[in-house]
Amino acid sequence: MAGEPATSTPRASGAAPAIEVHDLVVRYGALTAVDGLSFNADHGEVLSLLGPNGAGKTSTVESLEGYRKVAAGSVRVLGADPATDMRRLAPDIGVMLQQGGVYPSMTPAEALRLFASYYSSPNEPTALLERMGLGAASGTPWKRLSGGEQRLLSLALAVVGRPKVAFLDEPTAGVDPDARTEVRALVRELASSGTCVLLASHDLEEVEAVADRVLIIDRGRKVAEGAPGQISDAPEEIRFTTSPGIDKPALALAFGGTVAESTPGRYRLTGEVTPARVADLATWLAERDVLVLELRAGGESLRETFARLVNRRQT
Amino acid sequence: MKPLWAQFQAETRMSMRRGESLLVTLGIPLLLLVFFGTLDLLPTGGREPLDFLVPSILALAVISTAMVNLAISTGFERQYGVLKRLGTTPLGRPRLMAAKTAVVALIEVVQVVTLTFVGLLLGWRPDGNVALALVAVLLGTSAFAGLGLLMAGTLRAEATLAVANGSYIVLLLVGGIAVPIESLPAGLGAVAALTPSAGLAGVLVAVMGGEAAPIGHWVVLAIWAIAGPVAAVRWFRWE
Numbered sequence: 001m002a003g004e005p006a007t008s009t010p011r012a013s014g015a016a017p018a019i020e021v022h023d024l025v026v027r028y029g030a031l032t033a034v035d036g037l038s039f040n041a042d043h044g045e046v047l048s049l050l051g052p053n054g055a056g057k058t059s060t061v062e063s064l065e066g067y068r069k070v071a072a073g074s075v076r077v078l079g080a081d082p083a084t085d086m087r088r089l090a091p092d093i094g095v096m097l098q099q100g101g102v103y104p105s106m107t108p109a110e111a112l113r114l115f116a117s118y119y120s121s122p123n124e125p126t127a128l129l130e131r132m133g134l135g136a137a138s139g140t141p142w143k144r145l146s147g148g149e150q151r152l153l154s155l156a157l158a159v160v161g162r163p164k165v166a167f168l169d170e171p172t173a174g175v176d177p178d179a180r181t182e183v184r185a186l187v188r189e190l191a192s193s194g195t196c197v198l199l200a201s202h203d204l205e206e207v208e209a210v211a212d213r214v215l216i217i218d219r220g221r222k223v224a225e226g227a228p229g230q231i232s233d234a235p236e237e238i239r240f241t242t243s244p245g246i247d248k249p250a251l252a253l254a255f256g257g258t259v260a261e262s263t264p265g266r267y268r269l270t271g272e273v274t275p276a277r278v279a280d281l282a283t284w285l286a287e288r289d290v291l292v293l294e295l296r297a298g299g300e301s302l303r304e305t306f307a308r309l310v311n312r313r314q315t
Numbered sequence: 316m317k318p319l320w321a322q323f324q325a326e327t328r329m330s331m332r333r334g335e336s337l338l339v340t341l342g343i344p345l346l347l348l349v350f351f352g353t354l355d356l357l358p359t360g361g362r363e364p365l366d367f368l369v370p371s372i373l374a375l376a377v378i379s380t381a382m383v384n385l386a387i388s389t390g391f392e393r394q395y396g397v398l399k400r401l402g403t404t405p406l407g408r409p410r411l412m413a414a415k416t417a418v419v420a421l422i423e424v425v426q427v428v429t430l431t432f433v434g435l436l437l438g439w440r441p442d443g444n445v446a447l448a449l450v451a452v453l454l455g456t457s458a459f460a461g462l463g464l465l466m467a468g469t470l471r472a473e474a475t476l477a478v479a480n481g482s483y484i485v486l487l488l489v490g491g492i493a494v495p496i497e498s499l500p501a502g503l504g505a506v507a508a509l510t511p512s513a514g515l516a517g518v519l520v521a522v523m524g525g526e527a528a529p530i531g532h533w534v535v536l537a538i539w540a541i542a543g544p545v546a547a548v549r550w551f552r553w554e
Contacts, residue, residue, distance in 0.1 A: 065403055067554065090405045100396030103325070105332045110325065117321035118405045161405075 016079055018043045018165050018196035019064060023073035026059040026220075033059040035220035036073070041213075043164070046187060046197040048211035048228075050204070052310050056220035057200050058098065061167055064198065065095050077165055091119060094163030096154045098170055098200075104143040108134045108153045111142065112160055119161035131186070132156045133179050147174035155183060159190065166190055169200045184210050204303045214302065216309055223309050232305040236273040238281060241266050241294040246285075254284055265293075273297045318406045322414035330418055333388065339379045339483070340422055341429065347493075348372045348430060352437040358498040362524065369434035369441070370448075370519035371492045376426040377455045378486055378512055381419050383479045386463035389415070390475030393467060399554040408553070419460060423452065443523035451522065454540040455515035461543020462511070468551030486512040495520075511539035 017040035026034040034056040041047040049057045062068040063075050066082030066089070075082065080089045095101075102111050112125035129138050132152040137145055145153065155171045168187070172180045187210045190197050201207050207214060208228045216224040216231070224231050237257075244264040252259045257271030269281065278297050285292055300308070330336055348368065351357050355364050392398050401411050434441075462482075466475045487493050489503060491513030496504045507513050514536030521528035 067399065067402075086403065087407060090403055090407065093403060095400065095403045097396050097400055100394075101400030102395070103329055103392065103397055104395055105329055106325070110328075114321055114325045115404065118318045157400075 015043070017041060018045075018078060019047075019198060020076040021060065021064070021073070022075075024060065024063060024070060024075060025072035026056070026063055026068055027071040033220055034063070037217060037220065037222055038073075039215055039222065039225065041196050041198060043196050044191050044194045045213060046191045046199055046211045048199040048201060048207040048214050049217065050201070050207060050214055050306055051217040054219075055217045057217060058169070059220075060217070061169065061198060061200055065093070065167055091161065092164040094158035094161055094166040096158035096166070096168045096171060099150075101154055102142045102150070102157070105141050107139050107141055108145070108149075108156075109138040111153060112156055115157045115160050121162060122160050123162060125160065128156050128160055131182065133182065148176055148179065151175055152179060152183070155186070159186070163190075163195055165196045165198070167198050167200075170202065171199070172201070172203055172206055180206070204301075204306060208302045216306060218310050224305070228302050229299070231302065232300040235270055236297075236299050237271070238269045238273060238278060238295070238297045239267070240269075240281070240285075240292055240296070242285065242290045242292055246288075246290060251284070255281065319410045319414055322406055322411060323417050326414050326418045327421065330384070330388070330422065333384075336384045336388065339383050340376065341426060344372050344376045344379060344426065344430060345433060347375070348433055349437070351493075352434070352439075358494055362520070365434060365437060365439040366441075366524045367495060367520055369430065369437075369439045370523045371516045372434075373427060373430055373452070374455065374512060374516040374519050375487060375492050376430060377423060377452060377515060378459050378483060378492075380422045380426060381456045381459035382463040382466075383483050384422070384463075385415065385419055385460055386466040386475050386479040387472075389464060389467035390470065390472040390479075393552075393554065394472035396554065402553055416460070419456065423456065427452070441523045442525040444525075447522040447528070448519055451515060451518040451528075451536065454536045455511065457541075458511040458515070458536065458539035458543040461540075461545070461547045464547035464551055465543065468547060468553070486510060491516040509535060511536060511543070514539060 019041040021037060021039050024034050024037045025032065037056065037060060039047075049060065051057045059068055063070055064077055064082055066086045070083065077089055078092055082089055106114070108129055109125070112129055116122035116125045129135055132155065134149060134152055134156070137149055142150060142153065151171060151173055152175060155168065158166055158168060171187070172183050175183060184206065187197055187199065191212070199207065199211060211228055214224075214226065214228050214231055215222060242265055244261070246267060248259040248261065248267075251267075251269065255269060255271065255277065257269055260268045262268060271277070278295070282292060282295070351368055352365055357364065357368065389398070398408075398411070402408055463479065466478050470478060489499060489507050490510045491507055496507045496513050496517070499507055508531070514532045517532035518528040518536055521532070
């Protein structure tokens with residue numbers, strides 16, 4: 001299974017990263033899709049590429065998969081140039097395309113057996129099929145599978161060869177909640193076994209759940225990078241939802257900081273976030289007979305950070 | 316060897332599942348052979364009808380497998396991202412193409428055996444050079460496979476489907492298959508003589524009838540056998 005040890009191990013100090021991107025530029029005619037992007041990813045790490053449509057995610061990933069011509073800069077996967085050294089690289093990488101990639105009349109069982117035959121020490125196809133929840137659909141042609149089942153099969157095909165580097169594009173798009181949980185577990189197992197996973201996704205909750213590090217790109221450039229919980233440079237705050245009409249100046253006076261009401265009934269109180277301050281706020285509201293419908297303390301969620309950074313650049 | 320063998324088996328299975336592919340590769344050539352071999356309707360350039368018909372239908376079989384079937388299947392695999400995906404597996408593109416070539420060869424063997432058997436049942440008595448016929452089939456396969464891959468690698472899948480089937484009909488009617496090029500109007504015949512089908516059918520009809528094939532047919536066939544694959548290698552796009 002994916003959790004069994006891969007031959008590579010997490011990066012030791014001084015070891016080369018699994019993925020190296022240096023000043024990458026990708027152009028399509030006059031359009032610059034990727035504009036001087038640099039980042040690394042280590043063995044055993046899940047790095048997620050985030051960005052709005054057209055940000056350059058797919059161009060970046062496809063450069064690493066050897067599909068795109070690099071206009072300037074360099075990309076290396078396991079030390080090799082994927083555009084010129086795919087023969088050496090192919091046994092060690094697993095690729096999940098955004099769509100397609102399977103013969104339409106081929107069944108999941110046939111596809112997995114075929115792909116397993118390409119590798120010297122593959123995962124057992126039937127077990128992988130069962131794990132992906134595709135056992136019942138194992139004899140159904142790919143073209144008759146649901147969108148979610150097609151995604152799960154593509155994921156299984158990407159990992160059947162026990163890759164050292166896995167490129168996963170939207171692995172849970174259209175996948176049901178149970179299978180989504182299994183996919184997340186599989187991705188974490190891959191990383192635990194030393195595989196570097198480059199995950200492209202629009203599902204920010206998924207990224208928050210599985211990624212060790214997030215790279216947000218927009219218009220071909222990096223706009224933020226870091227662990228999902230630490231990527232934001234926004235100040236900490238307490239956000240809460242009540243019925244509208246709170247006395248904001250009084251609240252600000254009582255707790256310091258500023259109080260903003262983003263939409264009626266949704267308030268943000270800036271300043272230090274401590275258990276005592278949260279408790280005091282709840283007491284202050286209770287004394288005024290205000291029912292708190294929702295309360296959240298701390299920094300921004302990844303979704304909020306993403307929206308703020310991308311919107312800031314687009315305005 | 317294991318990936319190549321597995322790929323060959325998979326490609327063969329996929330071909331067998333395409334009903335329309337079986338119709339084009341085996342059904343139509345057999346139907347034409349039996350129909351025109353039973354009813355003496357076609358001009359045959361002064362030869363015994365079956366002496367022209369069977370080699371011409373063998374040429375048609377090569378066109379249907381190496382060009383039409385290969386073009387359509389590869390075109391749709393390209394559209395579905397199969398070629399792109401397989402390019403990043405240890406199978407690699409050279410072995411993928413080798414597997415496809417082997418499947419073309421396998422289908423052609425089945426076609427030749429079947430059509431020859433039916434031809435013999437209809438009364439065909441070949442008197443020719445099998446080795447030269449084999450060389451012609453190989454050259455024809457190279458030419459038409461090159462053209463098929465050129466279509467598949469440059470056009471959308473739907474356009475490939477239309478162009479491949481359209482070319483099949485055109486070559487059948489005016490490419491020296493159904494009607495000898497010498498029976499066509501002079502201008503049309505001159506153009507038709509330059510087609511790879513005319514080269515292949517012309518050589519096969521001659522060598523299987525115990526005659527020396529006109530050098531012009533060999534030259535045309537050889538040029539297409541080189542130009543087709545060269546063009547495919549030059550312009551084929553994997554996605």
